[in-house]
Amino acid sequence: MTYNRDEITNEIITKSLADAIEDSTPDILKSLRAELNIDSNAVKMANEGSASERAAAYKPVRAKNAAAPERSEQEGISGRQAAKMRSVVYKAASCAAALIVLAGGVSLVNRTGPAFAVVGLDVNPGIEITIDKNEKVISAEAVNEEGQHILSDLKIEKSNVNSACDEVVEAMMDEGYLTDTSNSVLLSVRADDPDKGREIEKEISENLNGFLEDSDISPAIFGQFVETDDELNEFAGTHGISIGKAWLIRKLTDEEDLSVTSDSLLGLSTQELVLLGQDRSVSTGTSYGTPNTSKYVGTDSALIAALEAAGLNREDAQNVKVKFSCENGSIVYSVGFDANSCIYGFNVDALTGMVMLHDSVIPGVSAESPAGIGQMADAIDSLNFNSSGQDAQNNTEHQNTSGNSGNSGSGTENDNNGASNPGEITGDAQDIEDTDPDDKPGDISGDVEDIDDETGDVPGENDSSEQDEPQSDIVPEVKKESGNTTEASDKTDSADTKKESEAKTLNKSDKESDL
Amino acid sequence: MHAADLDENLILLMANGDGNAFTEFYNQTSSIVYGFALSILRNKQDAEDVMHDAFIKAYTSAVTYRPMGKPMAWMLTIVKNLCYNRIRSGRIFEDIDEYEDAAVSDELQDTVTDKAILQQALKILDAEERQIVTLYSVTGLKHREIAEIMEMPTGTVLSKYNRALAKMRKELTGDGGKGKGGRK
Known part of the structure; x- marks a missing residue:
């Protein structure tokens, strides 16, 4: 592939590296098989019983790829060539699908899977990113006008969620929303699978912290895994805030020690909410750093x-x-x-x-x-x-x-x-x-x-x-x-x-x- | 190929001499193995030699594999050890001329190719940055999984990864990249 220099992004770099390595990888399968004295048409079974059991366990993978290796070996085609043939077949199928789309005028083929989790990023701009189970971005939506402004200049669909979050916070820095003094990011993840959701939250939190530290900002990442319900959704919708912000407000109002009303908290910025959240240890996720409090008297x-x-x-x-x-x-x-x-x-x-x-x-x-x-x-x-x-x-x-x-x-x-x-x-x-x-x-x-x-x-x-x-x-x-x-x-x-x-x-x- | 998709039953079958399993294992991992070796050794010939030795080692050592759900990490550890053995023994080439021409010719153009990007990675990144970026790009491993393989803290991996990409963007766009590289 060839790219314009002014369009180089992290995604392009990583994809390009992968493609270049794939293209330059030598095909040494044949020599390896010969050296290992592997019979191309037979499977040696050193332990028949256990091998059968293992073969049974292996069946799903084998079934998916069964045809290509056998045919390639019979026809003297190396594994790598066979892999490339499969790639060609896939590409041809993709082209055919694209042609069908163009001819029929129906919606674009979506290569991402069904929604698996929603990742919310609140600074002042609020953005919610829906990802599939492979952590690829399906869609991104703004929660407020500032979020819309940020998204208008980004294209993160189909990106890995970590790259997408990096790009979003980088744009927030560029636009002056995320600074040394306003350094808090509220990261909220919700997913049907709580374990996986928490894992994703932890991973993104780590990644964002590393990314922002490299950007000369001492960030305060306040991570939370959010368990939604109708009441929470309604509260967020009524007040035009993200689910993540609504969740944090709920956690703070639940704090007996704090005794504040949700109405009072609605007037606070994300930075201030994170400050309270961290002060009261209400995080339900992974947090890094502390919100900047230099503007306060101490x-x-x-x-x-x-x-x-x-x-x-x-x-x-x-x-x-x-x-x-x-x-x-x-x-x-x-x-x-x-x-x-x-x-x-x-x-x-x-x-x-x-x-x-x-x-x-x-x-x-x-x-x-x-x-x-x-x-x-x-x-x-x-x-x-x-x-x-x-x-x-x-x-x-x-x-x-x-x-x-x-x-x-x-x-x-x-x-x-x-x-x-x-x-x-x-x-x-x-x-x-x-x-x-x-x-x-x-x-x-x-x-x-x-x-x-x-x-x-x-x-x-x-x-x-x-x-x-x-x-x-x-x-x-x-x-x-x-x-x-x-x-x-x-x-x-x-x-x-x-x-x-x-x-x-x-x-x-x-x-x-x-x- | 995503590292997480590699089925460890392939290694168990290889342990029983299953040639088809070896072929499938090779098809799924060859680019990753070669890329990782290249990122450490920076030389096509050395990387190919290590790739060869790694698959021989994987097939002959498959019986020692204990299923823990991390077949790719096992293979990458083999590759890493072979690379460092090679470096220690002094049996490596030191040039990266293989890709030099592509990059030089592209420098005067507005466009850049995959090959030139690879060349830049080999040229301007330090050893750990190369390995991290390569593993992230080719395997789809997560930062914490890369951290385990590299035996360093996740934060360090993240830091080096971000720094490496910033360097790459700066080099490829020629404007420092920050604040722009991630934008469309």
Whole structure:
């Protein structure tokens, strides 16, 4: 074959190599048979019984190719020549079929088999690729306009699915959808055969990761095997999203820890959904890399903002947990910690670092205990939320401005996601492990000691009398309200004002150390 | 020929001296065997010699084959070992002139032939890249299956495969290829 240089693709290269090797392969069958003293008309049976059984097992293959070897041997035609003859016959048949198609005007002959699996690729463009059992592309469909734009410039039918996926993500890079900062690819595979579907998902995920790494992008591949049902299909259809995205939204809404509604998640980009998915370990497939979070303020800043809003110092906080969450269609840090026998929960805007919501101060309940979680949930359920932000009647009574009060629960639940989650902080403030890959040097564990040196704060600074009267002084009056930390701080008493001042000092020194 | 379609019963029948099974085995694997040998040795004569030795070895060693569902991997291991034995013994030619003319003549044209593409692969890719691309192209083996044969991590195979194709595209299109090579 001859190709125009400007049309060279990966598919052409691999096909061309195969054709060139096929054409240049020497035919040495005859000499081999002679050297091996193989009788061309007889089959030696060293072990008659077992050979018969094996021959029986071999029958399907033999039946398919039975005629050619026998005839070729009788007529003195080598195996390779016979193979080429079969190839000629096939090509002739294909030509005949093509002529019939042209003459009759019927649809083109489809050399791919029936649909075997559907591979979804979501970045922002959404594309679904249907493949046959040989992993060849039967068709590709766009889920949205961006996907249509990508597909309009591609021809991936009949390609191997890995090559097709490479081409799709390469086009997404070219068009600026997939970049260093927007680096997430949601890969979703669905198939009637779950084992095979999972195998395909794993293979494509590996391949895509290798391909993107070679393209100087540190990708976040979030693989999932999707089990569809009518409800999922309807949800995807109603909202014009891919089945894969619908599946991820379902998995996230199933997360008790997250407590978000599907409507809230629909407003998120693929990058943000993948971020939440990875943070909550809801993947049902193979994942590589972490979503880029450099545009967010970072987990340590979120914690500082929350502490500032609570009027606490870092060393006051125990069982600190910071995870990504979602509120009103935006990514937030859900910050939870214990302090002074109370549980605190905050949502901090991930982009601005402003405290959007804080709630759930439950005296005498540990965030680590199941009982604590239960009491926390009961307390939250009993809340009489008020969007006007009126003061709480007492420190176990709260208002809320949204239905996302469960977000605060992130600080109350035992973590089972491992330290690899990108936005998670667990443990005491003194030894917080910050795993945010995009945090700059000067992470929390190191900062705290530095800050202590600067401010002179020591753990347990609050005196016992204050702890005996949590409702008056030590436990800040915490309300659920939207707004920034300044608004929250205005509500604190003088003791808290002092702490707030200290927290601001901490915040400042932390940012300085970040710089 | 897709490697996954190779029936391992052919090897079991060869173990019993079935000449027809050997013929079928040869027909299904000869291009793969030759291509893989060529990708390692980069010389037609050496590749043909190894191809010959490999089929002799396969027929005479078929009795040692233990069915594990990977007949192609078994055959490719034979080929690889024979190639490396040959390299170690110094019994190899070092030229790739066989395909040189085709490539040179094509360089001035807007078109490129299969043969020239093969020549470019032999010329510009390193040994591992050649083997990976050849195995992927000719056998239809998956990257992880190639990784098993090559005894290297799947990620490395993927990385080398992608790098090799990028180099090929760059060489063949003359424009660096990235962002264009995969497009129609």
